[in-house]
Every structure is written in structure tokens, then in C-alpha cells.
Amino acid sequence: MIIYLETREEFLKHVREQRIEEEVRERYIAMTGHKVATNEFRAWQNSLQCVGNVLQFEAIPKELGVAIEYRIHNTAKRIDLLLSGRNEAGDPAAVIVELKQWETVEPTDLDGVVRTFLGKGPRETTHPSYQAMSYGALLRGFNTAVVEHKIALSPCAYLHNCKDGSGITDARYQSYLEQAPLFLRHDNAAMAAFLRRCLEEGDRGRTIEQIRDGKAKPSRQLADAVERMLKGNAEFVLIDEQKVVFEKVLALARQLREGRHCVLLVQGGPGTGKSVVAVNLLARLLGMGLNARYVSKNMAPRHVYRAKLTGSLTKGEYDNLFCGSACFVGCPEGFYDALIVDESHRLMTKTIYDKEGENQIKEIIHASKLTVFFLDEDQRVTFDDIGSTGEIEKWCQFHEAELHRDVLPSQFRCSGSDGYLAWLDQTLGICDTANGRLEQGSYDFRVFDDPMALHESIRQANSGNQARMVAGYCWNWTSKYHPKAWDITIEPYGYRARWNLSKDGSVWIMKQGTVEEVGCIHTCQGLELETIGVIIGPDLAFRDGQVVSVPTARARSDQSLKGYKVGLKREPQAIRLKADAIIRNTYRTLMSRGTKACWVFACDPELQAYLQGRLEGQCDVG
Missing domain, CATH: 3.40.50 (Rossmann fold)
Structure with a gap:
């Protein structure tokens, strides 16, 4: 879904008339039927005028495509600004722009993470160059149009209120800055030059339309890379009952049907190999051409598996495959072919900062044709943890999902x-x-x-x-x-x-x-x-x-x-x-x-x- 899609000339007209934020709001309401939050409207008001200051440079093609608020798969990940045209070689190309209103930024010792003022105070959050780069990786890995039309993607970030870039451009973020250049308040000319290098001529938004209409399916390169990383890795070899559960999931995956939900509930205690099965399933389902994800509320397993599975994938590509449990609010029904949910006992009701979502179990089943829940009820360790057999059964009935059960009894720990x-x-x-x-x-x-x-x-x-x-x-x-x-x-x-x-x-x-x-x-x-x-x-x-x-x-x-x-x-x-x-x-x-x-x-x-x-x-x- 794209809220706003016009040419550069039409966008600049809305900017000059000082109604660009109103235009975006009207289209948002017409398209979604929802009101726009005050803080989001102010973000458009502040950021899009600054974008206009960059796009007004004469060197930028007049028929450049300009898209605002392009949603990738679901509302959890949205590209603030997407620009399109053709590059020097004449190939279709698009620039991903992550917009931030931040004024000051501090570096942290966490990979790809910075600290800035958000909401009520300083908080750790993703570096905007990493964020833009990861969105590019997601499109390359799962959007069929990007692969089929060989669309060149170039990510970048624009901090239009930030004067001092010492924190955000710290040497520890160099690899991400190289992949997604970052521009500050006084870098308009430099950003315009970057856009001109990436987009030699305009296309009136045709490339953006192709991306919008592309289907979600893992690229062959991505599936092959994950399979290669697992081969020969003794930590992820299936044993005994693990193999049985693995094959049962594959059998269910071969019977997927549109408009129907299927759930496999796998119970197992510590060390029964739940995570080993989950990671192997992700690799095999991707190899079958299915749109699959590994899901876990806990960041620790996701980050450790990413570190263990060394190979040709970038950090952004890993993060798109290994995602959190709060990503499925507003996701279209059955959008994913399969979701492999590890540590299901840690699922919650409300999601991001207790503001969005209703129940993660409900939302995950809704978002996928096949959901595999790995569960150990004795590992619920907070008041927010709702993952239980009863809760999963309740939402299976709600979605009229076909429920299967299995157990991993063997103890490996x-x-x-x-x-x-x-x-x-x-x-x-x-x-x-x-x-x-x-x-x-x-x-x-x-x-x-x-x-x-x-x-x-x-x-x-x-x-x-x-x-x-x-x-x-x-x-x-x-x-x-x-x-x-x-x-x-x-x-x-x-x-x-x-x-x-x-x-x-x-x-x-x-x-x-x-x-x-x-x-x-x-x-x-x-x-x-x-x-x-x-x-x-x-x-x-x-x-x-x-x-x-x-x-x-x-x-x-x-x-x-x-x-x-x-x-x-x-x-x-x-x-x-x-x-x-x-x-x-x-x-x-x-x-x-x-x-x-x-x-x-x-x-x-x-x-x-x-x-x-x-x-x-x-x-x-x-």
C-alpha cells in the first residue's frame, strides 16, 4: 500500500502551496478509513517540507516518482519516502529514504543501535542507515518485482533537524553508512547529488508501482543462502523426534490453501530441540518457495542464531527472516505462507509499548496460512506472558483453524x-x-x-x-x-x-x-x-x-x-x-x-x- 504517489513536479507543487501534509492526510483517510495521529501529521509537516528543499534542485529529473508511506507487507514496516526513475545504465531504480526529526544522537556499543530522544526521554533505537539498508534487503529478498525487473535499490537516511552528526556518524557505524549514506540538516546539496547519481531520469513512478504490485515470495538466492548456512552445521542437525516434527510441518505446508488457517502446536521442555527444528523449518520452507519467517518475542535467540549462521546474508537480511512477535498488527489475512513461532510461551496481548494490537496469538494465526507454535508453559516468566495451550486453542477456534498437536519428549540439555x-x-x-x-x-x-x-x-x-x-x-x-x-x-x-x-x-x-x-x-x-x-x-x-x-x-x-x-x-x-x-x-x-x-x-x-x-x-x- 502507498499513501501518496506523484511525480516530483506535482510533489513540489503541493510543497509550495504548503499543503503537502494535508494532501497525505486526506489520502491516508480515504485509503484506510482511519484518523491520522497528531504526532504523525506533525512528522509529515516537518519532514516533507525539508524533502522539498532537496528535490527542488534542478539537477533532479522532473518526472521522478515520489511515494510517501509505502507499507512493506504490513504496517509494522513502512518506508517514509521512495523515489524512482532509471539509473545511468537505463535500468529501473529506486531510492529508499528514511526520514528522522532527531536533533541529537549518541552512539552506543550495540551493533547498529543509537540513543536519541524519543517520546518522554532518551531511548535506544535502530540507526537510520541500518533501518534504510534493512528495508532494501527486505525488498530484494521477498519482493518478486524487484528480482524480476532487476530494480536497483539505493537506501539512505535524512536527518533534517540534526546539525551535529558526530554521534550518528561515529566510526562504529561505518559499514552501515557505506551501504546507506546519511545526510544532515545542511547536506541538501550533497543529498541532491546522491539522488542524481542513483536516478538519471524520471519514470513518473512506474518503478514504484511495480514494487507495490510485486508479490511476497523469497528470492531463490535468499533461500539458497540460508540452506547453505545450515548444511554441515552440527548445531542444527535434527535428531529422533525432531525429525518427525520437521517432516509433519512440511507435509502440512504442502497442503496450504487460501482462506484457511492451519496450526501445529508442538510442546517440549528445555533442551528438546524446539529452536533447532524451527531454524531448519525456516530454511526448508524458504527452499520450497514459501513466504516464511522465524518469529520470537525474545531478541536474544534471534540475534544469537544470526551470529551463528554465518554466510552471505547481510545483517538486514537476517533481521527480516528472524523477526519479533509484534510485527503482525494489521497484517492482511494469510499474507505469510508459514510463521514458525519459537518461545511461544512469551507471547503477549498488547504489542508495541502497550499501544498497538490486541493479542499476538490471534494476530499471528490471522497473518499466516500455517503457524507452528513451539511451547513450554513452564517458561512463562512475566505477567505479560500469555502463551498457553488454552490460549492457542481459543484463537484457533476463533479463526476456524485446523489444529494439530505434537510433542518433543527427548531431553538434549x-x-x-x-x-x-x-x-x-x-x-x-x-x-x-x-x-x-x-x-x-x-x-x-x-x-x-x-x-x-x-x-x-x-x-x-x-x-x-x-x-x-x-x-x-x-x-x-x-x-x-x-x-x-x-x-x-x-x-x-x-x-x-x-x-x-x-x-x-x-x-x-x-x-x-x-x-x-x-x-x-x-x-x-x-x-x-x-x-x-x-x-x-x-x-x-x-x-x-x-x-x-x-x-x-x-x-x-x-x-x-x-x-x-x-x-x-x-x-x-x-x-x-x-x-x-x-x-x-x-x-x-x-x-x-x-x-x-x-x-x-x-x-x-x-x-x-x-x-x-x-x-x-x-x-x-x-
């Missing part, structure tokens, strides 16, 4: 020990099992007397970069604003550490040197290491012969229990049970990240003694 997970469930008071004792030698579980010794042992175990520290989110993220401050302090042991959240983001678990940092549930769920060190915070304790949760011990900066205090006034019993389950599930998840070993320290002395007793087979849950 924790040294293949189903007994350890059962012992852990009973130890944490999650459910009664027959595993009162942990079989000696089945799994390396240890209880450390102090956090200093635990962290030092994790350092020593990290020779292969396969050991990390994690903790319950019971300490505020102080170092976010004061980089030299310590986040986690545990007296009287003198232990001090920082959360991993600041520098390396979701790929901290793979980076060299991050063994000094401590991860949390939000940055390790869905991932695994050989050895995990877990600090059990004061939100879990042992009183009167029972493991108990202490919700008030969670950090203020943690959003997992957001709404707990308000909920207590309305439904005290239900809200306490919900918070209790979240805290226990959090530690179950943290303590099952290690494939070979889990070493722990508990801040509560009584819980520490209880765990030691459980290890020795002396204590039972009351």
Missing part, C-alpha cells in the same frame, strides 16, 4: 538427564515428582558457599567460552546511567558485578570477556551453555519447610511483575499465585540453561542450606 529436570521441579516446589534425589553423576549440580567462589569457578570453566553467570532480577540496573556503578552487590561476601544489558545486548552470551558480567532471564531464555552459574536472589527463600517466593524482592527496573501491587488490591489470591509461578519458572529456566552443569548460590541462608540438603538427599519439600 542437562546431560540428557530428564531426572535432573524432574528433581529441579520438586526442589523448587513447582510440582511433585518421583525424583527426591539427584542421581549421582547424572548431572553436575553444585551449591557454592559464596558468590565470589561461584563466579571464579565459572571463569575457570570458561576455557571454551561456554560458561556464564546469570541471576534473578533482584538488583536494579544502575550501570545503565552510571557505567562505572555496580549493579549486583551481595554483602558480607564483597561480591560486585554488572548486568550484561549495557554493551553487548542479546549476543553477550557469545562474546569473549562477558564472563565478567551477569545475565538475567531476559537475555538468556532460549539459549544454552555448557556450564551455568546461577545466583538465586532474595525473591526465592525457604521458610517453615517450604520454598517460598518473595515478589517484593524483585528490582524496580524489572518489568516481569509489572502490575503486581495494583493486582493485589483487586485479586490478591490470584495475583500472588501468578507471581509465585513466575518466580519459580524464572529459576527453573535459569537453572536449565547448562547442558553439562549448573552451579548455584542462594542469597537466602535457609534456602542455601535447603539446596545443599537436597543435593545430599536429606531434605524434602514440605
Whole structure:
């Protein structure tokens, strides 16, 4: 969908008449039937006048095509400005322009991420050059018209209010700046020259119309690249039941029908290979020529898989294949052939900043002909997590979707020990099992007397970069604003550490040197290491012969229990049970990240003694 499509001459006429923003608003309302938000109208008002200052240069072809608000596939990704014509070779060409009203920008240590003032204050967001570049990658990878007509795409970004570009053009963003040049407030002449190099003559918007009318289908090059990256990669080889589930999905994919929805619900605990199956399915479905995506609410698995699957794809192409769960608001029904949803237990109701969407399960099923949900209900770790068998069944009925079920029973994590997970469930008071004792030698579980010794042992175990520290989110993220401050302090042991959240983001678990940092549930769920060190915070304790949760011990900066205090006034019993389950599930998840070993320290002395007793087979849950 394109809101506004005219030639350069007509666009400049609307600009000179100072009604370009009104023109766009009228067309938006006519096309969508919705009102335009005040902030969006102001953005058009401010940005499009500045665009006019660039396009008025005489060197730019008069019949250049000008499109405003081109939606790629769905409303989650829209190109602010798309210009079209023919390049020096006479081939159809288009320039993608990302418009920003930012005045100041600060660099960050996160790849392709900057910090600027958005909404109520400074916030981390995507670098505009990366954003424009990724939109180009999406069109090249999934728009049939771009491939068939060999349309040359050139991305760029225009920050028309920004005078000081020292932050946005920092050397760490050089690779993205080379792929998508960035222009500031006083760079109008330079931007006009760039457009002239890309677009030698106008086409009255014909190329834009071809892009608009192109169908969504993965290019052969993209599908081949993903398949090549998986071949020979031992981390993604299918075993036993994984292969069975994989083949069942392919069988369902061969029976896709327009106007019908099909859902496969796959249940499996930690280490059953849900993510391995999901990534393999993405590759095979793309190879079948289907419009497929890997979907996960958690950024950490998406970013780690992107790092592991090295090959010929760009970062933007990876990000278009591995997307978040909030991308499907307003998506046309059955637009995608298949959506592979990993970590489905983490799906939510509202999406972006609690403003858009109704229910992610509903929206995902609506957007796809075939949806595969990989689910472990015991890994719901926030009040917002709604993923459950019942919730998926409800929306299947709503969409009249054909529902299939399967299970991944085999345990590949924790040294293949189903007994350890059962012992852990009973130890944490999650459910009664027959595993009162942990079989000696089945799994390396240890209880450390102090956090200093635990962290030092994790350092020593990290020779292969396969050991990390994690903790319950019971300490505020102080170092976010004061980089030299310590986040986690545990007296009287003198232990001090920082959360991993600041520098390396979701790929901290793979980076060299991050063994000094401590991860949390939000940055390790869905991932695994050989050895995990877990600090059990004061939100879990042992009183009167029972493991108990202490919700008030969670950090203020943690959003997992957001709404707990308000909920207590309305439904005290239900809200306490919900918070209790979240805290226990959090530690179950943290303590099952290690494939070979889990070493722990508990801040509560009584819980520490209880765990030691459980290890020795002396204590039972009351």
C-alpha cells in the first residue's frame, strides 16, 4: 500500500502551496478509513517540507516518482519516502529514504543501535542507515518485482533537524553508512547529488508501482543462502523426534490453501530441540518457495542464531527472516505462507509499548496460512506472558483453524538427564515428582558457599567460552546511567558485578570477556551453555519447610511483575499465585540453561542450606 504517489513536479507543487501534509492526510483517510495521529501529521509537516528543499534542485529529473508511506507487507514496516526513475545504465531504480526529526544522537556499543530522544526521554533505537539498508534487503529478498525487473535499490537516511552528526556518524557505524549514506540538516546539496547519481531520469513512478504490485515470495538466492548456512552445521542437525516434527510441518505446508488457517502446536521442555527444528523449518520452507519467517518475542535467540549462521546474508537480511512477535498488527489475512513461532510461551496481548494490537496469538494465526507454535508453559516468566495451550486453542477456534498437536519428549540439555529436570521441579516446589534425589553423576549440580567462589569457578570453566553467570532480577540496573556503578552487590561476601544489558545486548552470551558480567532471564531464555552459574536472589527463600517466593524482592527496573501491587488490591489470591509461578519458572529456566552443569548460590541462608540438603538427599519439600 502507498499513501501518496506523484511525480516530483506535482510533489513540489503541493510543497509550495504548503499543503503537502494535508494532501497525505486526506489520502491516508480515504485509503484506510482511519484518523491520522497528531504526532504523525506533525512528522509529515516537518519532514516533507525539508524533502522539498532537496528535490527542488534542478539537477533532479522532473518526472521522478515520489511515494510517501509505502507499507512493506504490513504496517509494522513502512518506508517514509521512495523515489524512482532509471539509473545511468537505463535500468529501473529506486531510492529508499528514511526520514528522522532527531536533533541529537549518541552512539552506543550495540551493533547498529543509537540513543536519541524519543517520546518522554532518551531511548535506544535502530540507526537510520541500518533501518534504510534493512528495508532494501527486505525488498530484494521477498519482493518478486524487484528480482524480476532487476530494480536497483539505493537506501539512505535524512536527518533534517540534526546539525551535529558526530554521534550518528561515529566510526562504529561505518559499514552501515557505506551501504546507506546519511545526510544532515545542511547536506541538501550533497543529498541532491546522491539522488542524481542513483536516478538519471524520471519514470513518473512506474518503478514504484511495480514494487507495490510485486508479490511476497523469497528470492531463490535468499533461500539458497540460508540452506547453505545450515548444511554441515552440527548445531542444527535434527535428531529422533525432531525429525518427525520437521517432516509433519512440511507435509502440512504442502497442503496450504487460501482462506484457511492451519496450526501445529508442538510442546517440549528445555533442551528438546524446539529452536533447532524451527531454524531448519525456516530454511526448508524458504527452499520450497514459501513466504516464511522465524518469529520470537525474545531478541536474544534471534540475534544469537544470526551470529551463528554465518554466510552471505547481510545483517538486514537476517533481521527480516528472524523477526519479533509484534510485527503482525494489521497484517492482511494469510499474507505469510508459514510463521514458525519459537518461545511461544512469551507471547503477549498488547504489542508495541502497550499501544498497538490486541493479542499476538490471534494476530499471528490471522497473518499466516500455517503457524507452528513451539511451547513450554513452564517458561512463562512475566505477567505479560500469555502463551498457553488454552490460549492457542481459543484463537484457533476463533479463526476456524485446523489444529494439530505434537510433542518433543527427548531431553538434549542437562546431560540428557530428564531426572535432573524432574528433581529441579520438586526442589523448587513447582510440582511433585518421583525424583527426591539427584542421581549421582547424572548431572553436575553444585551449591557454592559464596558468590565470589561461584563466579571464579565459572571463569575457570570458561576455557571454551561456554560458561556464564546469570541471576534473578533482584538488583536494579544502575550501570545503565552510571557505567562505572555496580549493579549486583551481595554483602558480607564483597561480591560486585554488572548486568550484561549495557554493551553487548542479546549476543553477550557469545562474546569473549562477558564472563565478567551477569545475565538475567531476559537475555538468556532460549539459549544454552555448557556450564551455568546461577545466583538465586532474595525473591526465592525457604521458610517453615517450604520454598517460598518473595515478589517484593524483585528490582524496580524489572518489568516481569509489572502490575503486581495494583493486582493485589483487586485479586490478591490470584495475583500472588501468578507471581509465585513466575518466580519459580524464572529459576527453573535459569537453572536449565547448562547442558553439562549448573552451579548455584542462594542469597537466602535457609534456602542455601535447603539446596545443599537436597543435593545430599536429606531434605524434602514440605
